[in-house]
Every structure is written in structure tokens, then in C-alpha cells.
């Protein structure tokens with residue numbers, strides 16, 4: 307069994323000098339941000355080769371966040387579904403309840419080495435905001451989190467958690483008052499204080515070097531999996547795509563390992579209410595990156611819907627766009643209803659309450675597993691725990 311957190315990024319593909327993964331990614335930002343992003347990319351490129359940085363990160367991941375996370379064989383779920391051998395990568399057991407802290411610890415240590423004193427972040431459901439506020443308390447940094455006013459109302463518990471941890475939460479009133487507006491506002495705020503502040507983006511999205519950096523910090527997931535068990539297939543849910551990129555990247559150079567990303571199918575493609583950026587989107591620019599994007603014929607970003615706030619984003623990381631077009635990773639979607647059923651199934655079979663985001667990956671296993679019974683072992687990234695979703699599930703099931 308694995309006793310130590312692997313130090314350093316796995317030997318992974320690097321973006322080209324323009325920050326592109328194949329045809330996607332890059333840096334489409336106002337001129338005022340170009341220099342800050344260039345400095346960040348250069349600083350990160352240096353740190354990437356600095357063993358002491360990765361040792362410092364590995365030590366925190368192990369003593370503070372609880373890594374390595376276990377790989378658990380879900381035998382009762384497998385029997386119930388009548389599918390292939392299934393193992394759950396327990397990212398839900400991380401401190402603060404999801405994989406988000408992997409990225410926050412990495413970026414906060416980076417910010418400290420750059421001499422920054424203030425951290426800015428955006429958040430949708432509040433999971434990334436809580437993880438950011440947590441590492442800021444740990445490292446004694448000032449923390450300001452931008453959050454759509456609508457999300458501030460819907461996610462009151464996480465707002466209180468962030469404030470308890472010492473963060474300032476700024477409600478954003480523009481646009482649809484949700485995640486994409488909070489991201490715009492955080493980028494704008496960063497322009498005003500690039501000297502003292504670092505912006506911690508929460509997924510493998512945004513301008514170069516974020517998709518690269520965040521993927522590297524999350525790749526500890528796949529690195530650990532590879533040492534725990536060599537899978538025939540890895541499955542993960544895809545919002546912006548950070549837990550999936552972290553789980554997949556280690557296996558991308560090994561074509562015998564199949565990789566499946568599961569997007570939020572919401573109420574179904576016919577209704578237009580979903581978040582399947584790769585399933586139904588077209589290339590476009592969002593938050594500084596060229597990637598698959600849900601948009602109308604004029605290029606206006608579409609309104610999206612998912613039962614899980616963490617998947618409710620109209621874009622996707624550029625590296626996923628590149629994996630999708632090359633065919634290295636398959637992307638599928640499941641509906642809100644399928645995710646809800648899978649949520650309840652895991653609770654009952656295994657005594658684990660999954661996040662609604664992770665329930666999308668579980669739902670794909672439940673639907674497709676029976677067609678591949680002899681194909682195991684499969685590993686599924688259980689990206690987070692579902693305590694935050696209990697009230698919403700009870701409401702949707704008419705039990706609250």
C-alpha cells in the first residue's frame with residue numbers, strides 16, 4: 307500500500323509556449339493582465355523543477371489534508387449494478403470534503419514563494435471558496451472570495467464557513483449573478499492589485515498558465531491511483547474538469563487505459579438545460595481560454611443547468627477539449643435524474659454519501675457497467691462528499 311504522497315508532477319504533457327493544448331487554451335485577456343500571467347507562467351515553470359517545492363506540498367497534503375486518499379473496492383455497489391470490478395478513489399475524504407484543496411494548497415504555496423500577501427478567488431457552490439479560505443487561514447494570508455449574489459443566497463452555509471475562516475465574501479450583482487460573473491469580477495479585481503495579490507482559480511480553466519498548473523496540482527490523484535492499482539478504465543465527472551484531469555493525466559500516455567469523463571446532462575439536450583460543453587458545445591473563448599463552450603449562434607454564452615452546482619459551468623478546461631478532439635478521452639453525459647438515483651444507490655449500498663457532482667460518474671457506471679462486466683478493474687474518482695447536498699436531495703425527493 308502507498309505510504310507517501312508522490313512528490314512532483316507526474317510526467318505529463320506540457321502545453322506549448324503559447325499555453326496551448328493542441329488547438330485549445332492560450333491566453334485571451336485584457337492587456338493589463340498579460341504581464342501578470344506571463345510572470346506567473348515563468349515562476350511556475352521554475353518551481354516545477356524545484357524538488358523542495360513539491361516536498362513542501364507533499365508534506366502538507368499528507369499531514370494536513372490526509373493524503374494519500376484510500377482506494378476502496380465498492381463490492382456491494384458492483385453486485386447491485388452487476389458491473390465490472392469497481393474501486394472508488396476517495397477524494398471525499400480530503401480535508402474540506404473534496405479534491406479542491408489539492409489545487410488550493412499548491413497555489414497558495416506558490417503565492418507565498420512569490421511574496422504575495424493577498425489571495426483572491428471565485429466560487430460557485432462555495433466548495434472552492436471554502437478550500438481557499440482554509441489554506442489562507444493555514445498560511446496566514448488575506449483572502450477575498452467573489453461569489454454571485456444568487457449563489458450567496460443559495461449556499462448560505464458555505465458563506466458562513468468562509469467568514470468563520472476569516473475570508474471576506476464579496477457578492478457579485480452582475481449578469482446572472484452566478485459563477486461565470488464571479489470569475490469575471492475576480493479577474494477584474496486582480497488587475498487592480500496584481501503586485502500584492504495572487505488569484506487562485508478553482509479548476510483547469512482560464513488563461514495560461516492556470517489549466518496547466520491546476521492540472522499538475524490535481525495530478526496527485528492519478529499518480530496515487532497508479533501506485534495503488536493499475537486500472538483498465540478511469541471514470542470522473544467533468545465540470546471545469548479539474549478532478550477528471552487530475553485523475554486522467556497520469557494515464558493519458560497509456561492507451562490501454564480507457565478514460566471516461568461524465569458531463570451534466572441536466573434535464574436533457576432537447577430542453578437546452580444542461581452543461582454538456584463537450585457533448586453539445588462549440589469552440590469559443592471564455593475566461594481567457596479557447597475551448598468548447600455552450601453558446602448561441604451569435605457566440606453569446608448560454609445559460610446552463612445542472613442539479614449539481616459544481617458542474618454548472620458553460621465551458622470546460624482546454625486540455626479536455628484537446629483530449630476530446632483527439633479521441634483519447636471519451637465524454638458522455640447523464641441526466642439529473644440518473645445522478646439522483648446514483649446518489650441514493652451509493653448511500654444505501656456502501657454507506658458513503660457522495661457529492662451530487664461525483665454522482666454523475668457513479669450514474670454512468672450504473673448505466674454502462676453491465677455492458678462491460680469482464681472489463682475491470684475500473685477506478686472512479688469520488689471527487690467529494692455529499693453533506694452539502696443532503697437538503698437539496700430531500701427537497702427534490704419530496705422528503706423535506
Ligand SMILES: *Cc1c(COP(=O)(O)O)cnc(C)c1O
Nearest residue numbers: 545546547548549616663689690
Ligand atoms: C467543484 C467540484 C467538482 C467540479 O469541478 P471539476 O473542476 O470539474 O473537478 C466536482 N466534484 C466536486 C465534489 C466539486 O466540489
